[in-house]
Amino acid sequence: SAVISQKPSRDICQRGTSLTIQCQVDSQVTMMFWYRQQPGQSLTLIATANQGSEATYESGFVIDKFPISRPNLTFSTLTVSNMSPEDSSIYLCSVEDGVERAAYEQYFGPGTRLTVT
Amino acid sequence: QKEVEQDPGPLSVPEGAIVSLNCTYSNSAFQYFMWYRQYSRKGPELLMYTYSSGNKEDGRFTAQVDKSSKYISLFIRDSQPSDSATYLCAMSHGNQFYFGTGTSLTVIP
Numbered sequence: 071s072a073v074i075s076q077k078p079s080r081d082i083c084q085r086g087t088s089l090t091i092q093c094q095v096d097s098q099v100t101m102m103f104w105y106r107q108q109p110g111q112s113l114t115l116i117a118t119a120n121q122g123s124e125a126t127y128e129s130g131f132v133i134d135k136f137p138i139s140r141p142n143l144t145f146s147t148l149t150v151s152n153m154s155p156e157d158s159s160i161y162l163c164s165v166e167d168g169v170e171r172a173a174y175e176q177y178f179g180p181g182t183r184l185t186v187t
Numbered sequence: 188q189k190e191v192e193q194d195p196g197p198l199s200v201p202e203g204a205i206v207s208l209n210c211t212y213s214n215s216a217f218q219y220f221m222w223y224r225q226y227s228r229k230g231p232e233l234l235m236y237t238y239s240s241g242n243k244e245d246g247r248f249t250a251q252v253d254k255s256s257k258y259i260s261l262f263i264r265d266s267q268p269s270d271s272a273t274y275l276c277a278m279s280h281g282n283q284f285y286f287g288t289g290t291s292l293t294v295i296p
Contacts, residue, residue: 112191
């Protein structure tokens with residue numbers, strides 16, 4: 071299975087600022103995803119990070135708020151822009167390591183715990 | 188109605204007990220059914236997956252899928268303190284993927 075690291079592991083930020091989260095994988099993967107995990111809520115997919123093209127965002131998430139980069143097959147960044155306390159959450163990077171898009175072989179990074187004050 | 192429903196618990200059991208964790212779902216198109224384990228301050232870790240209906244066993248863990256009832260279960264036999272974690276069910280069809288909210292489990296020595 072892929073080994074995934076995320077930086078930073080946690081941060082406390084002031085409202086109105088932006089934070090960029092990095093995700094590094096130890097092998098080349100086709101699919102990389104960004105999720106948000108809020109207390110008492112299920113994991114919510116923010117977007118699929120596409121290598122060499124614009125990310126694909128889920129309903130309710132927009133590029134201006136969550137710009138994503140994916141310069142190669144092992145690295146991606148998620149920026150949380152113009153933060154508000156409602157953005158306080160755990161942000162998770164995940165990768166798919168299977169043959170097809172079935173998510174049973176999806177692996178997650180350790181997460182970035184963000185608190186916005 | 189949510190796509191996936193999962194009782195958040197918390198669930199507390201003595202060491203050695205049999206644990207039953209459950210999820211219900213509404214979309215009959217789901218084909219892959221997964222269970223993830225998430226330790227505190229860690230990312231979810233894939234524990235088991237099942238394709239379509241039936242049972243799957245892996246050591247102390249058994250996953251069951253009943254598509255007729257839209258109900259999936261994870262059984263943990265001889266539970267250990269190291270099993271203390273949040274367990275998330277997940278299911279998918281095509282490129283759509285849905286998670287439950289997770290059940291917090293504590294196994295007391």
